[in-house]
Amino acid sequence: MxxxxxxxxxxxxxxxxxxxxxxxxxxxxxxxxxxxxxxxxxxxxxxxxxxxxxxxxxxxxxxxxxxxxxxxxxxxxxxxxxxxxISINASDRLKATYKCEKNLFVAKMLGKTGSSNASRELYKQTYLLAKKHKITDVILCCLKNLSTFYVFRHKKKVLYDSFKEINFYKEVYAAEIQAQEFYHKIIYEVTNSKTLDPKSFEIVLEYSKIIEANIEKFKEYDSLELRICFFRIKSSAFEAIGDIKNALKVYEQTEKNLLNSSIIVSPQLLAELNAGQLICLVYLQDFEKGKLIAEKIKQILPKQTANYISFLNHYFLLSIQSNELKNALEIIKELESHELFKISFIQETEYFILFKSYLIIALLNSKNPFEVKKGNELRNNFNVFKAIDKLLETSKDKKGLNVSIIILRILFYLIEGDYSKVLDKMEGLKQYNQRYLKKNEFYRTDCFIKMIMMLEKYDFDYNQLKIHSVEYVKKLSSFRIKTTKSLFNWEIIPYENLWTIILETLRKNEES
Known part of the structure; x- marks a missing residue:
């Protein structure tokens, strides 16, 4: 290892x-x-x-x-x-899962070493606990081992009843495995192509119908696994085709259904559902609703987890894209002080550097004097170019975040009035666009790169650029990225806003 x-x-x-x-x-x-x-x-x-x-x-x-x-x-x-x-700060389901798995190991060891009575009793206890928390594979394992005891104890009725239970849970477990298979196939498609074509989306709908039928078939048991796979498949599919409003409805309805069911719902699952809503709201740029969801997540999710960092990342994106810069600043402070950055959390640390750098850009161009002051303070205490040079992992993402890094350098060169370095970066950006970014998949990025190329064509002239960029601004406004998978297409600040910042920076440079 x-x-x-x-x-x-x-x-x-x-x-x-x-x-x-x-x-x-x-x-x-x-x-x-x-x-x-x-x-x-x-x-x-x-x-x-x-x-x-x-x-x-x-x-x-x-x-x-x-x-x-x-x-x-x-x-x-x-x-x-x-x-x-794990008795401290762990959900009831996590405690139950841990106890079940541990008990299974101990019960097996007891059985293999001749302590059959103790082994049987432990299997019974574990069976009841697993049934309460709907941990199907553990239920099956317990029933299988208990049936062996019933054979040698000549308990025919109990034995045959256990066989009925085993056959029922075998069907449930098979349905759960099938649902997991469906989900993994969809995730594979989405991860590799970022979007779903119409034919694939129809397949997803068929998968959903099969799982929904099984949820109804086994409603007596009410499998948590089936419900989870159902919402994950439907939400992922809607997100992948750009139907964010319906994806949001799936998350909201699932949360409502689970809270109204007999299922013991873990805080982690509730946090996942709320995080899904938050990601959709980043896309929809609904800050007020997103803020309410964020407050719910803060109450649910343990702060020392990687999932909490992921939540803060998306909450930051919602804040900065909604121009709620004060909120974005508070999130940056929380991220910077988080203990996980002290133990080899490389990727999240690099995201933080990008976030902080873009926040400085936004603050410096705010109309609020207090926010401008904060932007200058951050800039004076943070060597942006040195920090960007450390983004080794993020720069490997040739079809995503590396674009944000190149654009970030150009933005700071513009602020410093160093147009020669802007020109140096522009040629590389042009070649990068042609080599790595498919026009249909990265339409907005392609538009924005073409707008940046206009800087050289019109010699960084504010008035000329404002006039000749109108059509591109319209194109950007009429087209949103058709995925909530922000790791694939991260506009930390929307391109329309970035272009406004570029024009305003050029205007200030001309006046100074």
Missing amino acids: KLEKLIDIARLLKKRDFKPLNNFLHKKDTKSNIWKLYEGILEGKYKTDSEASLDIFGEKIPGKKFRELKNNVKEQMINSIMELD
């Missing part, structure tokens, strides 16, 4: 809502290599095997000693997971 994989386990062990019992990780023998490697992983000191091996053994190329040490730490970390106390 590579060191990168151990970092994921370390994140789990470091979470505040997980309270490890007394084990080797909390017996701080700081002289031991085991502790040194573990602490180095946990604190983000080591990113690769080579870094850890060089620091601990003085060997840049990891040898046998390092491999044995890493394996030891891995085993200790995995064993620690079995001893985690």
Whole structure:
């Protein structure tokens, strides 16, 4: 197992809502290599095997000693997971899932070592808990093992009743597996093509009908998994074809149905539904409604999770795109102080740099003197170009965020009045557009890049550019990106607004 994989386990062990019992990780023998490697992983000191091996053994190329040490730490970390106390800040469903999986392991071990009575009792307890929380695969596993006990106890009626239950839950489980298959196929299509063609959308509707029929068929059980797959498939499909209003309705209706059902709904699922609504509202630029949803998410989602960071990212986008800059500034402050940035959260850290840079642009061009002042303060304390140079992961996204990086450089060169550097970047941007961006898929970006190319044609003249860019502005206003998957097409500030900022910057430069 590579060191990168151990970092994921370390994140789990470091979470505040997980309270490890007394084990080797909390017996701080700081002289031991085991502790040194573990602490180095946990604190983000080591990113690769080579870094850890060089620091601990003085060997840049990891040898046998390092491999044995890493394996030891891995085993200790995995064993620690079995001893985690998740009673603090965990949902009832998460607690139940953890307890069920742990009980299954213990019950199997008890059965294999001859403690059949204790094993049977544990299976019974686990069955009841899994049934309460609708964890179908655990229910099946418990029934299967309990039926073996009934055979040898000569309990014919109980045995045959258990077979009926097993057959019922087998059908439910098969329907759940089928629903998961449908969902994964749709996600694969959306992830690879960003949109769905009409034929694929018709297939999605057929999938939805099948799942909806199974929800009705097994309404006595009311499978949570079927309900989840149903809403995920329908919302993803509507988002992919650009029908954001219907996607929003799916999220809203699902939340309402679940809260009115007998299902124990976890805060994480409610947060997912509300996050889906928020993403739709980013697209629809409905800040007032989005703000209400954001307040709900803040009450539900633990702040120390990656999902909370994702929520803040989208809430920031909604705020800056709605020109609610004061709110965007507060979100940036919260992101900057978040503890996850201290433990190898590379991608989110890079998003933050982009967000902060674009926020500075927006603040500097605000009509509110207080916001302009804040923009200048941020700019004076933040080396934008140096920060942009660190965006190594984001710059690899050739069909998405890397465009935002190039445009960002141009914006700051314009603010500084360094037109020669703008021209240098424009040629690269033109070639980049031709090489990576399909016109039908990135129509808005293509339009905006052509507008930037006009800077050279009209020699950065404010009046000429204002006149000759009117048609492109109309094109932008009449076309929105047909997806809420903002990672694929991120306009951190809408292009119409960016063009207004560019024109205003040129006007100020001419006057100064």
